[in-house]
Amino acid sequence: MKARIEITLKAGVLDPQGKAIEGALAGLGFGGVDEVRQGKLIEVTLSETDEKSARQQVEKMCDDLLANTVIENYSYELV
């Protein structure tokens, strides 16, 4: 079972990487870019086959290690 986890900064949290990309796009002549936010995408392949246990494992992984829940949100889907 594979979990695709998306981790994004909460609204209002400053995103220097996003700002850097925004500046680079402007420098390359891309107009009309209002905002850029960068997040992380983590794909975890689990040997677990039960969906409920897999969800519990993934949520614990996110809370304990993958996401900083003070400033980041996470969402995931099992595929």
Add this chain to the structure above:
Amino acid sequence: MKARIEITLKAGVLDPQGKAIEGALAGLGFGGVDEVRQGKLIEVTLSETDEKSARQQVEKMCDDLLANTVIENYSYELV
């Protein structure tokens, strides 16, 4: 119009960040993790309202700056 761009390493390309996460998860006692791959998630807010032009812009941004197409794949959706 907002583009959600996912950038992932191509299959077979070594992913040291993913390996580090795998090691950290094992260290925290998470068994049953077969593989971890890390990618990037970039949200670009465009002032463009025409879908076709937005697609062209996003693809050019990915090819020119956001993704290294030698080792990375990208996909996106407009929301």
